[in-house]
Amino acid sequence: MNNTKxxxxxxxxxxxxxxxxxxxxxxTVDAIQRQEKVGHILSTILTYLIIGVLAVLVVFPxxxxxxxxxxxxxxVIQSNQTFFPSIVMWSNYxxxxxxxxxxxxxxxxxxxxxxxxxxxxxxxxxxGFAFARLxxxxxxxxxxxxxxxxMIPGEMMVISNYITVASFGWIGSxxxxxxxxxxxxxxxxxxxxxxYLLRQNFKQIPNELYLAAKVDGKSDxxxxxxxxxxxxxxxxxSICILKFMGTxxxxxxxNLVTKSADFRLISNGLRGSAFVDVETGNVSYGYQMAGTVLxxxxxxxxFVIFRKYIMxxxxxxxxxx
Amino acid sequence: MEQxxxxxxxxxxxxxxxxxxxxxxxxxxxGYDEKSKTVVRLVSNRHSRKNKKAYKVTNIxxxxxxxxxxxxxYLAPAIIAVVIFLVYPLINTIFISFLDNYxxxxxxxxxLTLSNFGMILGLTTYNGVPETNFVNYAIPNTFIIxxxxxPLSTIIALLISVGLNSIKWxxxxxxxxxxxxxxxxxxxxxxxxxxxxDQQGVVNFLxxxxxxxxxxxxxxxxxxPLCIYIVWSSLPFKILIFLSxxxxxxxxxxxxxxxxxxxxxKVLWKITVPLMSPQILYIVITSFIGAFxxxxxxxxxxNGPGTxxxxxxxxxxxxxxxxxxxxxxxxxxxxxxxxxxxxxxxxAIQMQVSKKRVHY
Numbered sequence: 001m002n003n004t005k006x007x008x009x010x011x012x013x014x015x016x017x018x019x020x021x022x023x024x025x026x027x028t029v030d031a032i033q034r035q036e037k038v039g040h041i042l043s044t045i046l047t048y049l050i051i052g053v054l055a056v057l058v059v060f061p062x063x064x065x066x067x068x069x070x071x072x073x074x075x076v077i078q079s080n081q082t083f084f085p086s087i088v089m090w091s092n093y094x095x096x097x098x099x100x101x102x103x104x105x106x107x108x109x110x111x112x113x114x115x116x117x118x119x120x121x122x123x124x125x126x127x128g129f130a131f132a133r134l135x136x137x138x139x140x141x142x143x144x145x146x147x148x149x150x151m152i153p154g155e156m157m158v159i160s161n162y163i164t165v166a167s168f169g170w171i172g173s174x175x176x177x178x179x180x181x182x183x184x185x186x187x188x189x190x191x192x193x194x195x196y197l198l199r200q201n202f203k204q205i206p207n208e209l210y211l212a213a214k215v216d217g218k219s220d221x222x223x224x225x226x227x228x229x230x231x232x233x234x235x236x237x238s239i240c241i242l243k244f245m246g247t248x249x250x251x252x253x254x255n256l257v258t259k260s261a262d263f264r265l266i267s268n269g270l271r272g273s274a275f276v277d278v279e280t281g282n283v284s285y286g287y288q289m290a291g292t293v294l295x296x297x298x299x300x301x302x303f304v305i306f307r308k309y310i311m312x313x314x315x316x317x318x319x320x321x
Numbered sequence: 322m323e324q325x326x327x328x329x330x331x332x333x334x335x336x337x338x339x340x341x342x343x344x345x346x347x348x349x350x351x352g353y354d355e356k357s358k359t360v361v362r363l364v365s366n367r368h369s370r371k372n373k374k375a376y377k378v379t380n381i382x383x384x385x386x387x388x389x390x391x392x393x394x395y396l397a398p399a400i401i402a403v404v405i406f407l408v409y410p411l412i413n414t415i416f417i418s419f420l421d422n423y424x425x426x427x428x429x430x431x432x433l434t435l436s437n438f439g440m441i442l443g444l445t446t447y448n449g450v451p452e453t454n455f456v457n458y459a460i461p462n463t464f465i466i467x468x469x470x471x472p473l474s475t476i477i478a479l480l481i482s483v484g485l486n487s488i489k490w491x492x493x494x495x496x497x498x499x500x501x502x503x504x505x506x507x508x509x510x511x512x513x514x515x516x517x518x519d520q521q522g523v524v525n526f527l528x529x530x531x532x533x534x535x536x537x538x539x540x541x542x543x544x545x546p547l548c549i550y551i552v553w554s555s556l557p558f559k560i561l562i563f564l565s566x567x568x569x570x571x572x573x574x575x576x577x578x579x580x581x582x583x584x585x586x587k588v589l590w591k592i593t594v595p596l597m598s599p600q601i602l603y604i605v606i607t608s609f610i611g612a613f614x615x616x617x618x619x620x621x622x623x624n625g626p627g628t629x630x631x632x633x634x635x636x637x638x639x640x641x642x643x644x645x646x647x648x649x650x651x652x653x654x655x656x657x658x659x660x661x662x663x664x665x666x667x668x669a670i671q672m673q674v675s676k677k678r679v680h681y
Contacts, residue, residue, distance in 0.1 A: 160410030
């Protein structure tokens, strides 16, 4: 097709002397190529246009959240909506702390996230190692039971777990902060999916390493923590981040098991706070959106820092939390 | 991963040396070797299968089988937690759904019955009053959400991924933009959507309407922002999965289609979609299950089960389960079992259909 080339075994004939044309349409190759190029450019522009519009639609709620959080209440409810605040109200962020106990909820969330992640990591690493490396009777059977629990919607378990936790004495009128923490942490110290994920990861670590460690007289325990865990670090980091995000987003369970609003987590705090303007007594969307910005920004920061781990983990996990 | 690979190579290299050592010494016995002044123990016979008889494999397999009881120690924390918080609750929930007059604080009940299922399905009455919320609101709402949002979001996500896959500039950037809804708090963004769809909100402003979408809205109008929000929030995961699927498709198919001058919609329908069918099946099954369990979107948007106080018209099945959990535990359990059976049936149907349609 390249017509600057010389045409093989025909001396004296250069490409400039030949005009290739398609017999049916009578168009030259050049014309067709030009047409294809135009078509390609047009379709590229169209693709960018559609993708761009959709991207704007996807981002728009975030934009609106931020600008609303900076608007005065009058501007939010006026009939002529503005796409940029006429007066930037940073003070919304100061007032919001009086309506929304961000610090309390943040601390609760961090405590619950830390301990449930720690618990999950311990159970996951130990079980993942046993399933991937150790040989014992009944391994496949136990693993199958574990996998089967993954197929069952978590909502099935909530009812009985509520009763179980209540029977431990963690739910009730005299609930203390520690009991509330226990009720929110203990049922989430195990995740079958992460065990599965880590087992797959451990299985990829070559058996020779295990045998070599055995030759060196290392115990299983030392091998697990000195070799396996460092090698599986990327997966473990993914698990930690997804687990933290899960706690940050958890709403149902903390709402069920805590009796006092002060014991709850960040999502409950956000939805449960009134965000009332002291002067008018109405709900102030400015304060409310300032609250949502405060809840959303930490997740975004986490995403910016750990983008690779999050997208990698989600791609394989497919679940939130 | 790379780390693991490179260390496996070095491990293999270090193991090759002792094998040569064994090749040279067919009479080798495990222990201290005078010649090389090293302690030698066989760890792998992979490279010298021919000389198998020259030495015996010792220790390694014995160690593994000796550790039998230790393996259970490793598993113990996970097994205890799984049994208490996953296996027992499942059985117990099914059990509770058949209990009459069950009281969860005392654990008392007066016998086995099917009336809990009759109750939520509106067939029997409680103190002479029928329970209608489940039949009138929870079931239809859940089915509307499932059958509107799943096909819609799957198609949109597929088109976006095909578009993203075909462009060169800003691909990584746009990919990140479309992933953003995933890393958000469902409650927080639900509240943002309720501001967007407020009567004085930007949606009414842009379309010059005065519709009540959220507060005081009729049930069917309120479904629109709810479904839009669910589609919006379910896009990123689907796009992520579809993109990884698209990147795995062999370019030759597209080159062949180009030679045949196939129109692009035909390429999409006859090449991309069939080759993506495993990913599409995975997405359809997981998002069907996810949509059947919808709950936080309703809380985020409406801050309750209805558009006004005392209204229950936005109940979903899961919302019903959580709302009745402490007041009528058996009804909640029956509703959860109902949901479980529905999910099971739908997943089974999808797997059956996929046998004919999915190409692996």
